[in-house]
Amino acid sequence: MKFLDQAKIYIRSGNGGAGAVSFRREKFIPFGGPDGGDGGKGGDVWIEAADGLNTLIDYRYQQHYNGKTGGHGMGQNRHGADGESVTLRVPTGTQVLDEDKETVIADLDKAGMRVLLAKGGNGGFGNAYFKSSVNQAPRHANPGLDGEERTLWLRLKLIADAGLVGMPNAGKSTFLRSVSSATPKVADYPFTTLHPHLGVVSIGESERFIMADLPGLIEGAAEGTGLGTRFLGHVERCVALVHLIDITQDDVEEAYRTVRHELEEYGEGVAEKPEIIALNKVDALTPEDAQAKRDAFAKAIGKDVRLVSGVSGAGVRELVNEIAAMLRDRRSEEAAELEADEDWAP
Numbered sequence: 001m002k003f004l005d006q007a008k009i010y011i012r013s014g015n016g017g018a019g020a021v022s023f024r025r026e027k028f029i030p031f032g033g034p035d036g037g038d039g040g041k042g043g044d045v046w047i048e049a050a051d052g053l054n055t056l057i058d059y060r061y062q063q064h065y066n067g068k069t070g071g072h073g074m075g076q077n078r079h080g081a082d083g084e085s086v087t088l089r090v091p092t093g094t095q096v097l098d099e100d101k102e103t104v105i106a107d108l109d110k111a112g113m114r115v116l117l118a119k120g121g122n123g124g125f126g127n128a129y130f131k132s133s134v135n136q137a138p139r140h141a142n143p144g145l146d147g148e149e150r151t152l153w154l155r156l157k158l159i160a161d162a163g164l165v166g167m168p169n170a171g172k173s174t175f176l177r178s179v180s181s182a183t184p185k186v187a188d189y190p191f192t193t194l195h196p197h198l199g200v201v202s203i204g205e206s207e208r209f210i211m212a213d214l215p216g217l218i219e220g221a222a223e224g225t226g227l228g229t230r231f232l233g234h235v236e237r238c239v240a241l242v243h244l245i246d247i248t249q250d251d252v253e254e255a256y257r258t259v260r261h262e263l264e265e266y267g268e269g270v271a272e273k274p275e276i277i278a279l280n281k282v283d284a285l286t287p288e289d290a291q292a293k294r295d296a297f298a299k300a301i302g303k304d305v306r307l308v309s310g311v312s313g314a315g316v317r318e319l320v321n322e323i324a325a326m327l328r329d330r331r332s333e334e335a336a337e338l339e340a341d342e343d344w345a346p
Contacts, residue, residue: 005156005196005234007059014042014067014083016121016144019129022075023137034137036073036127039144040080042120043067046087049108053091054198056156067118070144073126083120093159093237099151109159109237117152121145155233158196160212162323163238165263167255168215170244171280173197174310176213179320196234203324211323212238232266239330240274242323247279247293247307253300274326278306278319 017039024032045067065088071080096106096117106115124142131138164172180199197213214234235241243259245252256277264271279297282290290307298305306322308315 004055004057004060005158007056007154008063008151009059009088009154010064010149010151011045011086011088011118012064012066012149013045013118013120013147014069015147016040016042016123017070017072017080017083018143019124019126019141020073020075020078021127021139021141024076034127034131035075035077036141037075037077037079038126038129039073039123039142040070040082041123042070042144042147043083043085044116044120045118046085047094047096047106047108047115047117048087048089049092049094049111049113050089051092051111053089054158056090056094056154059088059090059154067120067147070120070123072144073123073141077126077128079126080123082123085120087114088117090154091156091158093157095155095157097153097155099153101153105152118148118150121147157237158198158212158234159210159237160198160234161209161239161327162201162242163212163214163235163240164242164244165214165235165259166244166280167246167259170246170255171310172213172244175244175280175308175316176211178310178313178316180211201320201323203321207324209324209327211242232262232270233268235263235266235270235273236268238273240276240323240326241270242319243275243277244280244308245277247281247290248284252279252293252297256297256301274330276306276319276322276326277301277303278308278315280308280310282307282314283309283312 019039020036022034022036024035026032045065065086067086068083070083073080090108092108092111094108095104096115097104108115122145124144127138127141130140164176166172176197176199179201199211200208201211202208212234243256245255249255260271279294294305294307306315306319308319310316
């Protein structure tokens, strides 16, 4: 299935049904009075986060979604039926933005979450509604109200526990293949990965987490160079980042600082996320050369650096366990913060 994380849609809720003008006509009842029923309510347009979806490709082929018009009122006090509503099912993590692509209307970050996008028009009153002691034979009814019409953007931000970031050809796809059953494309040229891939990483029999392989970042990505910020939004949902760097390139420090700069320029709190740094493709160097390059790099940036190889599997299991431990600590902190907020009282 083709991956699509952005789509433009047009929605319109249903119009309300019109009220009826009618009078009771029966033998031996000369003054039956008004009996026109009310019109039905127009159908709403809802959006719902659903499990099992990971792309917005369905909204590439159909962009218009309309709620049904409510039924018209009829005589004998028969009210019109409500119009059928429409529910758009999207992947969990989808944001709904206004036409300006900046105003966030809804953020569906939990499965089963439902949001009303457009409310159907109310049905009109029939003439039976207007009868009174001073107006016993009203000859007018209300038309139904029009529905709402909107142009919206859907933007998907995949929900993953850990995100793989780095320059093109850093070995991110190979690493994801080695730790999960995901099968992203692997080749010896830049920008092999053109859209994010998700993989489930298992730790033992009872623990697992989701890892995302994100397209490579180059200098100027935050301003639109290369694949630009198109896929940086997926990093926002990650709890932690795994920064992979190709150890075989000449200047690993420059590669690291380039990606870090783009994350900082993008904003949205991405640069503040917990990060694990690893030099990848160590199977291409001797153990002594790899260790020397790691020591020099760690000293230059002042952070811990791991050595891994997605091809040979060296250091992969240790790195996966470290990611799992970091995620456990992070979830414990979030649970403690949530518990503290619930216990607080003015």
